[in-house]
Amino acid sequence: MTSETSSSSNPYDHLPSFDPEDPPPVVSPEREELLRRYYPDYRPDRKTTLRVGPNKGEVIPDEIASILESRSLLGSTAMSALPEVPDTEVDLLVIGGGGAGIMASIFAQQAGAKVLLTTKLRVGDSNTVMAEGGIQVALGDDDSPVRHFKDAYRGGHFTGEPELLSVLVREGPDVIAWLVKKGVLFDRDPSGNLSLRKGGGTSRPRLISAKDYTGLEIVRVLKEDLMNSGVSIWEFSPAVELLQGPEGSCAGAILRDVDNGTLKWVKANAVLLATGGTGRLHIGDFATSNHFGATGDGLVMAYRMGAKLLNMESFQYHPTGVIYPSEMAGMLITEAVRGAGARMFNRFGKRFVPELETRDVVAAAIIRECEEGRGVRTPSGHHGVYLDLTSIDREMGEGTVEKRFPNIVKLMGKHQVDCTKQPILVYPTLHYQNGGIASDVSGHTSIPGLYVAGEASGGVHGKNRLMGNSLLEVFVYGRRVGLISADEARNRKPFSWHEVSLGHVERFHRELDREFPGTPLSEAPVLFPDYRKHSHHASS
Amino acid sequence: MIQVWINGKEWQVPEGLTMIQAMWHTGHEVIHGIGCLGGVCGACAAVYRMPGNFHLYNALACQTLVKEGMSFSLIASYPTQRAHYDIETIPDAKEGLFELYPESATCRNCNACTEVCPQGIDVRTSVWQAAFGDFKGVAETTMSCVMCGLCVSRCIAEMAPHEIALYARRAYGSRELPFPENLRQRIEAVESGTFDKELERLAQLSPDQLKTECGVK
Ligand SMILES: Cc1cc2nc3c(=O)[nH]c(=O)nc-3n(C[C@H](O)[C@H](O)[C@H](O)COP(=O)(O)OP(=O)(O)OC[C@H]3O[C@@H](n4cnc5c(N)ncnc54)[C@H](O)[C@@H]3O)c2cc1C
Ligand code: SF4
Ligand code: SF4
Ligand code: FES
Numbered sequence: 001m002t003s004e005t006s007s008s009s010n011p012y013d014h015l016p017s018f019d020p021e022d023p024p025p026v027v028s029p030e031r032e033e034l035l036r037r038y039y040p041d042y043r044p045d046r047k048t049t050l051r052v053g054p055n056k057g058e059v060i061p062d063e064i065a066s067i068l069e070s071r072s073l074l075g076s077t078a079m080s081a082l083p084e085v086p087d088t089e090v091d092l093l094v095i096g097g098g099g100a101g102i103m104a105s106i107f108a109q110q111a112g113a114k115v116l117l118t119t120k121l122r123v124g125d126s127n128t129v130m131a132e133g134g135i136q137v138a139l140g141d142d143d144s145p146v147r148h149f150k151d152a153y154r155g156g157h158f159t160g161e162p163e164l165l166s167v168l169v170r171e172g173p174d175v176i177a178w179l180v181k182k183g184v185l186f187d188r189d190p191s192g193n194l195s196l197r198k199g200g201g202t203s204r205p206r207l208i209s210a211k212d213y214t215g216l217e218i219v220r221v222l223k224e225d226l227m228n229s230g231v232s233i234w235e236f237s238p239a240v241e242l243l244q245g246p247e248g249s250c251a252g253a254i255l256r257d258v259d260n261g262t263l264k265w266v267k268a269n270a271v272l273l274a275t276g277g278t279g280r281l282h283i284g285d286f287a288t289s290n291h292f293g294a295t296g297d298g299l300v301m302a303y304r305m306g307a308k309l310l311n312m313e314s315f316q317y318h319p320t321g322v323i324y325p326s327e328m329a330g331m332l333i334t335e336a337v338r339g340a341g342a343r344m345f346n347r348f349g350k351r352f353v354p355e356l357e358t359r360d361v362v363a364a365a366i367i368r369e370c371e372e373g374r375g376v377r378t379p380s381g382h383h384g385v386y387l388d389l390t391s392i393d394r395e396m397g398e399g400t401v402e403k404r405f406p407n408i409v410k411l412m413g414k415h416q417v418d419c420t421k422q423p424i425l426v427y428p429t430l431h432y433q434n435g436g437i438a439s440d441v442s443g444h445t446s447i448p449g450l451y452v453a454g455e456a457s458g459g460v461h462g463k464n465r466l467m468g469n470s471l472l473e474v475f476v477y478g479r480r481v482g483l484i485s486a487d488e489a490r491n492r493k494p495f496s497w498h499e500v501s502l503g504h505v506e507r508f509h510r511e512l513d514r515e516f517p518g519t520p521l522s523e524a525p526v527l528f529p530d531y532r533k534h535s536h537h538a539s540s
Numbered sequence: 541m542i543q544v545w546i547n548g549k550e551w552q553v554p555e556g557l558t559m560i561q562a563m564w565h566t567g568h569e570v571i572h573g574i575g576c577l578g579g580v581c582g583a584c585a586a587v588y589r590m591p592g593n594f595h596l597y598n599a600l601a602c603q604t605l606v607k608e609g610m611s612f613s614l615i616a617s618y619p620t621q622r623a624h625y626d627i628e629t630i631p632d633a634k635e636g637l638f639e640l641y642p643e644s645a646t647c648r649n650c651n652a653c654t655e656v657c658p659q660g661i662d663v664r665t666s667v668w669q670a671a672f673g674d675f676k677g678v679a680e681t682t683m684s685c686v687m688c689g690l691c692v693s694r695c696i697a698e699m700a701p702h703e704i705a706l707y708a709r710r711a712y713g714s715r716e717l718p719f720p721e722n723l724r725q726r727i728e729a730v731e732s733g734t735f736d737k738e739l740e741r742l743a744q745l746s747p748d749q750l751k752t753e754c755g756v757k
């Protein structure tokens with residue numbers, strides 16, 4: 001990628017003049033046609049029909065199929081070598097130390113459960129810490145949880161689960177109050193109210209944020225409280241397999257200490273998957289905005305146990321990921337910049353889509369511009385369009401960009417792009433897993449004893465998430481499922497270690513052998529992407 | 541290709557890579573020292589030197605491009621003391637700082653913390669703001685802190701300025717700022733059941749009816 005840098009010119013050398021004229025509106029049926037032709041979810045290429053497991057027959061991206069129809073990381077010896085006793089026994093095992101896992105752990109512990117939180121990297125190294133734009137919560141005078149519900153349902157193309165959404169919008173304000181009381185500093189307006197901003201696809205301004213450090217601000221606070229909470233915490237210890245208990249229930253998990261390679265066997269009355277998303281699988285070869293550990297491990301482990309997944313064909317390609325400079329590829333430029341008035345232009349300096357359309361429409365329009373030759377070529381041979389923030393300062397006053405988006409200004413500045421004066425070159429980036437493990441309003445999956453919360457779960461957002469609703473989901477459902485699973489764990493009928501096995505994995509392997517005789521299959525969970533092998537992704 | 545030293549060993553790598561990408565390129569597996577790859581989690585603190593120059597520099601390895609002659613190492617974790625408290629129940633938030641972090645009043649003004657901070661935070665000022673009880677000032681000064689701990693590595697007073705700042709920000713948000721009125725009112729409305737009927741009704745509708753109701757902004 002980078003070796004070609006010297007051969008072509010810098011895309012900043014010949015900027016077109018930007019024509020402020022409004023872009024054409026996107027109305028039906030062109031809208032559907034645009035999505036069908038250009039949005040990766042709807043394109044027929046790079047898709048696989050699942051042949052094994054609870055979602056057999058569904059058509060999903062190759063990269064997701066390859067982790068679902070995969071073999072265990074544990075060799076057959078490890079599988080038959082169940083130790084005499086587990087390494088530890090807890091009420092609730094929380095897998096994943098992002099927003100959902102931290103919330104669940106804090107609340108479960110407070111409710112009196114014995115909790116172990118295990119995570120792949122350090123606590124907080126997650127997609128949550130990266131969230132820039134904000135959280136949706138209906139606080140405006142002319143707004144209400146009902147409106148929030150309607151916007152989210154419409155934004156999800158009428159495919160979200162109404163009951164899940166209803167809980168989301170109803171419990172939202174209360175969970176935000178909890179964060180405020182813990183000292184999370186959301187931006188305030190001059191009268192001391194939480195400032196509300198406009199996000200894509202919503203009918204009212206409803207985004208609260210902490211400048212463009214929303215996730216960081218929350219994680220700093222929550223991590224401190226978690227560390228002080230008495231929850232046992234095992235870092236650098238990803239889960240590699242779930243354990244099966246009586247009647248096909250979940251009974252714990254096997255973790256791998258990445259520093260010494262040893263396996264830790266955890267017996268648990270309840271297991272909560274809070275493993276987040278899948279960006280690092282680079283579906284369709286897209287760059288990603290996600291953290292290093294977003295490899296869909298929770299999906300893999302749950303699927304082997306027979307948990308049903310929902311909308312696994314549906315991903316969010318955030319319209320505005322940096323595409324140049326190439327070492328930053330994939331990095332997100334929050335939608336809030338478009339909310340504030342940033343504009344997008346193609347190679348000819350023309351606007352081509354209303355900037356505040358839903359994410360999928362904006363992303364599809366960018367891909368269309370690039371595929372039809374109206375994109376800007378980068379030295380590495382990729383294409384992108386201009387995202388111009390200078391209109392924000394022109395319309396809202398000099399210094400607004402610097403004040404509201406200090407993180408973006410800082411990060412772009414480190415790569416010699418002054419985005420208060422120059423446009424940013426962007427292309428869609430793999431951002432969010434819309435679907436996930438199916439669950440009810442209590443986080444129950446289809447497997448007794450196995451719970452899910454956060455991005456790993458599916459249903460709330462249907463096939464498209466609006467900005468700010470996922471963080472809300474993480475905090476609302478993190479708390480809720482933490483409390484419910486803790487309670488049910490403590491009331492679960494006792495079972496013995498002798499009833500615990502990896503029978504579900506063996507069964508899944510037999511199914512694979514039947515369906516794919518003689519075919520070598522990959523091993524999963526992936527745990528860590530390996531950019532030493534795939535050097536073409538080294539910049540994403 | 542350019543020449544760099546990673547953990548003291550010489551390598552050739554292409555230009556235009558970040559430190560982390562240079563490590564991948566040369567076959568290093570990096571697990572401690574990586575988190576977000578987006579410049580916000582603070583996992584990838586690094587220290588480096590350039591040839592012909594005595595300065596010791598610090599950076600976030602996921603955001604910093606390697607340069608000819610650069611010699612760098614990751615400091616994946618720097619030991620830090622963390623105070624144990626409940627921000628909502630500390631009797632006196634200002635006094636609390638000195639009880640939890642007595643060393644916060646011992647800054648010797650060397651400014652090393654400010655010079656080292658990869659986020660360009662005026663860390664020294666934030667330490668003084670905290671000591672003088674200006675927690676609002678601390679919040680403004682340190683909003684972009686990624687908790688990388690590099691300031692701790694240099695402080696001659698052995699402080700953890702980022703932990704002190706975290707305490708001060710939390711005290712400001714939790715104890716000094718009034719609770720937001722719009723949030724208070726909305727919670728009251730939710731708790732008195734204002735929206736329940738309508739939300740229940742929506743959840744009962746058939747998909748087609750719901751679509752019609754929600755279809756227009
Ligand atoms: C750059 C960026 C910006 C965003 N901005 C916004 C925004 O403005 N508003 C909004 O609402 N949403 C935003 N999102 C989405 C939102 O941040 C995420 O959907 C949400 O934080 C997910 O939280 P989570 O707790 O479910 O997962 P995560 O926060 O990703 O946490 C999952 C954790 O599980 C760990 N893990 C993974 N596998 C294993 C395993 N096998 N064993 C143990 N641990 C494991 C991971 O390392 C991680 O720590 C953004 C996302 C990104 C990437
Ligand atoms: S203040 Fe300290 S911990 Fe925070 S970013 Fe700067 S050097 Fe890192
Ligand atoms: S490094 Fe320590 S002593 Fe020096 S200015 Fe910063 S806080 Fe004060
Ligand atoms: S990896 Fe998170 S700041 Fe560098």
